[in-house]
Amino acid sequence: MDVLGVASVQATELARNVLNFELYLEEEVLKVDPGMSQLIQFAVSKDIKVIYCSDMYLPARFINSILEKFNLLDLFSGRYVSSETKLLKRTGNLFDYIIKSESVNPKSILHIGDNVVSDYVNSKSKGICGLWLRDNVYQSRRYSLEYDHLNQHNPASFPFLLAEQGRFDTTGKNSAYLVGRNTLGPVYTSFIVDVQKKAVELNVDKVFFLAREGFALKRIYDYLNQNETHPESVYIAGSRILSFLYSVDKGVGLRHLADIFSNTSIYTISNLLAPFAIDTEILEKICQKYGLSASDILPPGFLEWPPFIRIIEDELLNDQIMVRILEHRELYTRYLTQAGLIGTSKAMVVDVGWGGQIQDNLFRGLQITGSEPHLLVGCYLALNEKAHQRKQPNNWKHATHSDKGFMEWNGYSAFDTVFIYEAAVRASHGTVLGLHKVNDEVFPSLKSDDTNSRITEKFDDPYLAELQRGIIDFSASFSLCEQLYPSIAPTYLKPYGLTCISLVSRFADHSHYSWLASVGNVADLGTDYVNVAGATISNGFSFNTLKIIKQSPWKEFVAFNKLGFMGLISISVYRYLRSIPHRTAGLVPRPLFNFPQSRSPEASLFDVPSDNKHFDDYLFKIAQAGHEQASELGRKLSSELSPRELYSIDKLIGYNYLTYRIVNVVLSLRNKHLFYYEGLSFKYVLKRRIYVLKKLAKDYLKFIRVV
Structure with a gap:
């Protein structure tokens, strides 16, 4: 027997691969609803039997595999899947089968689901206590992804397909x-x-x-x-320090000092010459020859200060520097x-x-x-x-x-x-x-x-x-x-x-970035100076707020x-x-x-074989x-950085685009260069939001008609 022109053995293998790939995708994109997870665990702790039923076209073992990944499988005592029972929630027949199999009074069953017809209307018609689980955040996300999927050929949709995948998945995350x-x-x-x-x-x-x-x-x-x-x-x-030392040719010049200036805000001889790792006693001896100490804070405009210039030009100092440079050049x-x-x-x-x-x-x-x-x-x-x-x-x-x-x-x-x-x-x-x-x-x-x-x-x-x-x-x-x-x-x-x-x-x-504002970082040329990103944010406005902003x-x-x-x-x-x-x-x-x-290969000064x-x-x-x-x-340490409610990405994009427009208006009035915008499409965001609101309104009207 051939299936689509493929031998039966090959067809079986192909079908297995397709099923495994679908399971892989399901496991990658599905996330646990934290509220439902807590409810199920609570029910099990009170010795209440929990089962699941699904109008799934794949076998129960696939659902079990997904539940096992999230450590939820052992919480369920019974499993009913349409692909195995040949019955559907959508027709109500699966509920009859469950009542008979479990030998229970339908009034003692609480069924929870997210489909207003299959899970709410049909379960109630069988005497079961049906509960329609409606989560506006989830539904908004669902319809947002639906809009993005329908518009997948529009380049503007791809970022949102990515953004929505994990934005609301905060379970176990910091x-x-x-x-x-x-x-x-x-x-x-x-x-x-x-x-x-x-x-x-x-x-x-x-x-x-x-x-x-x-x-x-x-x-x-x-x-x-x-x-x-x-x-x-x-x-x-x-x-920076390895490349800096590699670039020095004949002692210290103004270019080298300029590179070092951004490395520290404390200008001393020892800090400025730290990349060269000169022996502390030798450096102090050289500085004392000119009436200074290596740890003295240098005065403003010290690049033109005679004592500093004499130290930089000192023969012993430059000899020490060149010893370090030549050794480093060979190794590097x-x-x-x-x-x-x-x-x-x-x-x-x-x-x-x-x-x-x-x-x-x-x-x-x-x-x-x-x-x-x-x-x-x-x-x-x-x-x-x-x-x-x-x-x-x-x-x-x-x-x-x-x-x-x-x-x-x-x-x-x-x-x-x-x-x-x-x-x-x-x-x-x-x-x-x-x-x-x-x-x-x-x-x-x-x-x-x-x-x-x-x-x-x-x-x-x-x-x-x-x-x-x-x-x-x-x-x-x-x-x-x-x-x-x-x-x-x-x-x-x-x-x-x-x-x-x-x-x-x-x-x-x-609430999400305060820890990052206090991170320390060293981009050093041999010094031990630590930079900090931001400032501590206290609640509310104070009279020194503008000062904090200026210094941050x-x-x-x-x-x-x-x-x-x-x-x-x-x-x-x-x-x-x-x-x-x-x-x-x-x-x-x-x-x-x-x-x-590229330089012409003929002009190359080397021919070094690269055996790496x-x-x-x-x-x-x-x-x-x-x-x-x-x-x-x-x-x-994740508990120290517990996640809080995230800003809506649509709202932030709106803030961003509005700020861009206002800044450009003011710059235009002052005849300044203007910004241009290549970020996420604000027009796409608006259309997407309107689509979501329409779908939510239709759901609400549908529920009113059904109930």
């Missing part, structure tokens, strides 16, 4: 996980989708993930590259060869971004050693004006979401919360401060966990691990949606990612939670009026809007072990 799943997940996943697209477009050989943020970003990249259709990824020791060149960066013709480096300083330092160091690739491309979530000034055709930088040279409303807000996007994907290990050699192989040396800054960071690591778990789970949902809706392009995710940047930066709810690195977060929506608009208008230039002025100084170009087949990704293994340990602790 705020850190939910922030990662619902808001930061779309940001980083859409970023990595763009990274993969750019890597294929430029035909790069390998993708190298830098800094501590690279660990989580590589995990997302690998998750989305399970079919291995994109270039290989490598997590390398590409910290060997490490980059092991990792495969040296010897790669076209390489891409990936980081969260801002100025692309690590990439520039790496490229400069590779030039010094004569081993730069033909093309080095940096792919970043965001780039500021400094990145535009420094990029070159063969040392290119590309921003996917946020660029100071382009005023996209959502992406632009990332520059107001730089710290958040770095800390959120930070690996659970110390900064890489140096390198060491073991049996001809070079390995990274990490900052000790006993230092003050690491002690501070380790306190936050469990919460960040939970947040990253949420981000990875979102990537899984994205991958699943791609399978369910093959007509949808991965790039459809980007408007959602852009909108989420704005939602995090401008409309973060204190996360100004919109404070404004939204202290002053409300109108307060946020006022602060946004004030800040952008002060920072956005006049229309006749450029957005960034001397931007280079050309395209990346056996490259031991030591750093990734350390990061993985640290993450697993932190994640385990993070789940235990």
